[in-house]
């Protein structure tokens with residue numbers, strides 16, 4: 088395949104740990120340009136991964152006609168303005184999750200995207216975890232009608248001990264461009280968006296749209312817990328547990344109970360490059376089935392999926408703009424439900440739909 092020529096905006100931690108090496112390893116992409124406001128970060132990215140150009144300003148990268156597609160790897164508050172600028176410059180876009188930090192700005196992007204024929208994917212890389220892909224295929228195929236889903240994302244109190252060992256040593260800079268307000272200053276909101284966007288997107292990938300939520304929230308000594316009852320559009324009952332942090336190891340996965348079988352999934356931190364352990368019991372043969380999932384590089388597979396769609400292949404796994412908006416709407420509904428004393432909230436109502 089004619090490789091897609093990629094430019095990356097943002098050379099911070101996620102670019103260094105995931106996207107830059109993933110572009111270089113992808114079988115259908117080539118890194119053409121890097122961009123970061125920090126000279127140190129863009130120079131380091133250029134030296135380490137090779138590219139034709141390094142820019143300080145995103146507008147310069149977007150004006151480079153060699154760049155066909157961009158990866159937007161910047162703070163959440165910058166996702167939508169940069170995605171809009173990239174679409175208006177005629178580029179395809181892979182934007183980091185969460186799609187945006189507010190529902191209103193995500194909807195602005197929807198309007199702009201609707202008037203282009205460009206590909207826009209949201210970087211929910213767990214959709215490219217081979218175990219989760221298998222669960223998706225079984226859920227939407229042989230397992231038949233779904234009854235109930237339970238998903239959890241419980242971050243370890245030792246997360247950074249583990250990820251510091253797994254990540255490359257980051258190049259850091261004091262002149263990196265940050266939002267005016269530190270997103271981590273409202274830790275409760277930040278944690279819900281940054282981790283909840285994975286929990287909600289995986290649930291939607293396995294079971295479809297979430298139509299209403301009822302959330303209980305509790306916090307003890309800096310640890311936050313959101314327990315949400317949810318209902319999916321097809322009537323599937325759901326429970327989503329987001330707890331950051333637990334006193335224990337990273338604990339993430341889901342169960343699905345369906346008409347013709349069930350699924351148990353255990354997901355690892357993506358930095359282990361190990362696909363989820365998934366077991367599917369099918370009642371037709373009374374057997375458990377377990378995929379190997381040997382290729383655990385969800386970030387590289389995500390870029391390969393993005394480039395394949397740009398080159399005309401059908402979308403198989405990717406989170407599109409509607410998925411990105413839906414995740415932000417569900418997380419907003421959870422916040423409102425918790426604030427309103429755990430009342431049921433309709434997601435469409437939060438999203439401003441009739």
Ligand SMILES: NC(=O)c1ccc[n+]([C@@H]2O[C@H](COP(=O)([O-])OP(=O)(O)OC[C@H]3O[C@@H](n4cnc5c(N)ncnc54)[C@H](O)[C@@H]3O)[C@@H](O)[C@H]2O)c1
Nearest residue numbers: 097098099100101123124145160161162163183184263264
């Ligand atoms: N999918 C995942 O597993 C995963 C993991 C971690 C982070 N993320 C997401 O990745 C995103 C980025 O995270 P990070 O920790 O790398 O962020 P960061 O803010 O530390 O780094 C972003 C970099 O982008 C640069 N930048 C921002 N706006 C720019 C602009 N207009 N022009 C040029 N450079 C610009 C900054 O200078 C900075 O160096 C976040 O949205 C986060 O939620 C995803």
